[in-house]
Amino acid sequence: MLVHSVFTDQLEFSMRGSLFFIALIVFGCNKTENFENIQLFGHAGTGLENVSSVYHDNTLESVLFALSMQGCEGVEVDVHLSASGDLWLFHDAKLETETNLSGCIPDLFDEVLSTGKYSTLHQEKLAKLSDIDTAFLQGKSIVLDLRHYNECVGEYVNVAQIIDRLVDLGYASSSGYNVLVNVSRYEWIQPFIDANFDVVMSIYSMSEFNTCENAYPDLYGYIMKNSDVTKENVATVHQSAKKLFIFEVRSPKMTREALRKSPDAILSDDLRTAIIEKY
Amino acid sequence: MRHSLLVLLLVFAFTCLSQENSLPNAISLRASVAKTDYFTGIEWMHSWSNQFVLGQFDFGYSRSILQGCFFPRVGIGYGLKLIDSKAFHLAPIATTSLSMLSTFSANEHPDCWSETYFGYRLVFGNKWAFVQSSTCGLFHEMTYNTFSGKYSGVSSFGFYGSIGVQYAW
Numbered sequence: 077m078l079v080h081s082v083f084t085d086q087l088e089f090s091m092r093g094s095l096f097f098i099a100l101i102v103f104g105c106n107k108t109e110n111f112e113n114i115q116l117f118g119h120a121g122t123g124l125e126n127v128s129s130v131y132h133d134n135t136l137e138s139v140l141f142a143l144s145m146q147g148c149e150g151v152e153v154d155v156h157l158s159a160s161g162d163l164w165l166f167h168d169a170k171l172e173t174e175t176n177l178s179g180c181i182p183d184l185f186d187e188v189l190s191t192g193k194y195s196t197l198h199q200e201k202l203a204k205l206s207d208i209d210t211a212f213l214q215g216k217s218i219v220l221d222l223r224h225y226n227e228c229v230g231e232y233v234n235v236a237q238i239i240d241r242l243v244d245l246g247y248a249s250s251s252g253y254n255v256l257v258n259v260s261r262y263e264w265i266q267p268f269i270d271a272n273f274d275v276v277m278s279i280y281s282m283s284e285f286n287t288c289e290n291a292y293p294d295l296y297g298y299i300m301k302n303s304d305v306t307k308e309n310v311a312t313v314h315q316s317a318k319k320l321f322i323f324e325v326r327s328p329k330m331t332r333e334a335l336r337k338s339p340d341a342i343l344s345d346d347l348r349t350a351i352i353e354k355y
Numbered sequence: 356m357r358h359s360l361l362v363l364l365l366v367f368a369f370t371c372l373s374q375e376n377s378l379p380n381a382i383s384l385r386a387s388v389a390k391t392d393y394f395t396g397i398e399w400m401h402s403w404s405n406q407f408v409l410g411q412f413d414f415g416y417s418r419s420i421l422q423g424c425f426f427p428r429v430g431i432g433y434g435l436k437l438i439d440s441k442a443f444h445l446a447p448i449a450t451t452s453l454s455m456l457s458t459f460s461a462n463e464h465p466d467c468w469s470e471t472y473f474g475y476r477l478v479f480g481n482k483w484a485f486v487q488s489s490t491c492g493l494f495h496e497m498t499y500n501t502f503s504g505k506y507s508g509v510s511s512f513g514f515y516g517s518i519g520v521q522y523a524w
Contacts, residue, residue, distance in 0.1 A: 128390050130496055130511045141509075144500040147458060197512050212502065328421045348466070351458045352422045 111354045115341035117150040117219060118142030119323060120167055123345040126326075132174070134165040135200035136207050143212045147351035150217030152258070152323075152343045155205055156181035157223075157233050158189055163205040163241050169227040175202065180228035206245055213253035219276070219299075219321070219343070220247070221258040235264050239271045248272055258299055265292045276321060280304055282312065289316055297340065299323060302330055307337045328353060378523035379403065383486050385413075385519025390494055390511075391454065391468055392417050394428060398486075398519065405436040411452065418456055428454035434476055444478045450490055450515070464499035464506070470513050471495075484521040490514070 121138025122129045122145075131138035134154055142151050154167045164181050172178040177192045192202035205220070220242075224233050242248060247255045248271055257268050260278040265288075268275045274296035277288050281304065288295060297319030300309070305322060313320040323343040325334045331353045334342050344350035380401055387394040396413030408431070415426030430452030438445040450472050457465040474490030494513025497506050 128392075130509050141498075144498075144502050144507075146464065146499060146501055328417060348456075348458055349417075349422070352418065352424055355459045 109335070111335045114335055114339060114354065115149040115217070116147060116347065116350045116354055117152050117217065117321075117341050117343045118145075118148055118347045119152050119325075119343040119345045120154060121151060122347050123326070124167065126346055128346070128348070131198060132194045132196045132200050134167050134203070135194065136165075136203040137198070137200050139165075139203075139208055140212060142347055143216060145347060145351065147355055148216075148347055150219065150254070150341070152219035152221060153205070153208075154221045154223060155238075157238050157241070158182065158186055159184055160186040161237050161241060162186050163238070163245075164189055165203045165205060169223075169225075177202075180226050182226040182233055183228055210246070210250070210253065213250075215252065217254040217256060217341075219256045219258050221278075222264070224259070224261045224264060232261070235267050239267060239273075242273070243271065256296065262288075262291070265295065269294045276319065282309055285309075285313065289318075297321065299343070302334045305337060305339075310337045310339050325350065378482065381484075381521050381523035383519040383521035385486065385517045387413060387515060387517035389428075389470075389515045390513045391415065391456075392426060394517075396428070398517075400521075402436070405439055407434050407436070407446070408432065409434065409448070409450065411450070415454070415456070424456060424458075426454065426456045428452055430470075441481055442479065444476075446476045447473070448476045448488065448490065449473050452515075466499075467497040467506075469495045469497070470515065472513065472515055474515075478521060480521070482523050484523065486519045486521045487517070489516045 120133035121135060122131065122142045124133050129138065131141055139151050139153060142148050153165050155163050156166055158164055158181050166181055168174060170180055171192065175192045175194055177188065181189065189202055193199045222238060226233055255274065256276050257273040258276050258278060259265060259268065265275055265277060276297045276299050277295055278299045279285055279288065280301065285298060295318060298313060299321045301324045302322050303324065310320050319340040321341045321343060322334045322337065322339045324345070325331050325342050326345040328349055331344065331350050335353055342350060383398045385396060385398055392415030394413035395416055396411065399410040400407050411430035411432065413428045415428065418424045418426035430450050432448050432450035434446040434448035436444050436446045452470045454468045455465050470493065472490035472492035474488060476486065476488040479485045491512065491514040494511045495508055496511065497508045500507045
């Protein structure tokens with residue numbers, strides 16, 4: 077009886093152990109490093125030129141899909157001002173590269189842009205910034221990469237119009253979510269700071285960082301390419317009490333490298349890869 | 356219409372050419388590329404007459420090896436040999452597979468993909484052979500939506516291409 081009981085116990089223990097081992101293999105990811113303090117944002121939704129992504133970048137579908145993913149803490153979107161004064165999501169300078177329309181968004185009115193569709197299987201429609209329901213942003217961040225140049229006519233876009241539209245949309249006084257305005261033109265920094273936006277500047281070197289720090293001490297932070305920034309650079313930015321975000325992060329190796337630099341956030345081109353690396 | 360008839364005629368002609376030269380069982384080691392990852396694994400084939408069934412097991416290379424997660428993919432398939440000579444066979448195939456990946460260390464909600472593809476399978480050789488297959492079709496992704504608290508799915512176009520070495524007996 078005793079032998080039988082011991083045997084049964086051993087068998088049960090061994091079965092439990094096997095099941096645990098199988099579960100560990102199937103459901104487990106082996107992680108040794110802790111990246112808890114680094115936020116993960118989806119670059120242009122679920123990633124720019126991401127072959128495994130179901131949706132095209134900068135579409136409403138892509139943004140909502142990214143925000144709905146466990147572990148995604150925000151999104152970055154590329155924003156253009158239309159001739160009607162509204163804000164549209166699109167990455168490239170010219171529409172003909174990706175859609176059924178041609179020309180540049182700053183030259184086109186909303187009536188035309190609303191007929192725009194991406195040349196993809198899902199034929200996602202061009203989306204306005206206002207299409208993103210802010211209820212989905214609660215507890216998260218949105219980085220607005222504002223495009224300042226109209227390549228079709230070779231002119232700069234009117235910054236005051238963009239600020240007015242963002243204020244109309246409630247992005248200047250957002251509650252429950254963070255709005256970060258990403259600019260890459262020096263002349264645009266102060267107007268956005270004056271309008272109470274958190275401004276992050278795209279820079280390509282630490283000498284640019286020093287220039288910005290001297291000229292615009294109220295900047296919220298900086299955005300840099302993964303290949304342009306080192307761990308020491310990140311520490312230097314943090315010493316100035318500024319945030320640093322890293323973009324152009326795609327492969328597992330690049331993602332791990334970027335996380336080890338300890339930035340404040342990563343704008344990942346493959347959100348699933350980044351989530352696996354972080355958690 | 357004329358083209359469809361031509362295709363049917365070719366299919367009939369190739370089916371008549373089949374000579375049942377293949378050995379009934381085969382196993383292959385293969386490397387593949389898909390929408391979700393690079394995969395490596397094994398494929399078992401059992402054939403009779405000019406038909407065969409496939410059983411596949413692969414794991415995602417990037418996720419499993421480079422990222423320390425286990426990313427399995429299991430699939431089954433069916434094929435019909437159009438050309439079946441001693442050293443070569445060509446067959447259209449239909450496959451369906453399921454793969455699963457947990458992005459977190461202890462996740463109750465792993466991401467799942469089901470793929471239903473059509474394509475072809477080529478075998479060069481007899482006992483030892485080189486195998487190549489390409490398929491494409493419906494790719495369905497199921498992910499946990501944190502807003503609704505439920506799984507939601509979206510379909511898209513997917514592909515699967517593989518090369519491998521086969522041993523038959």
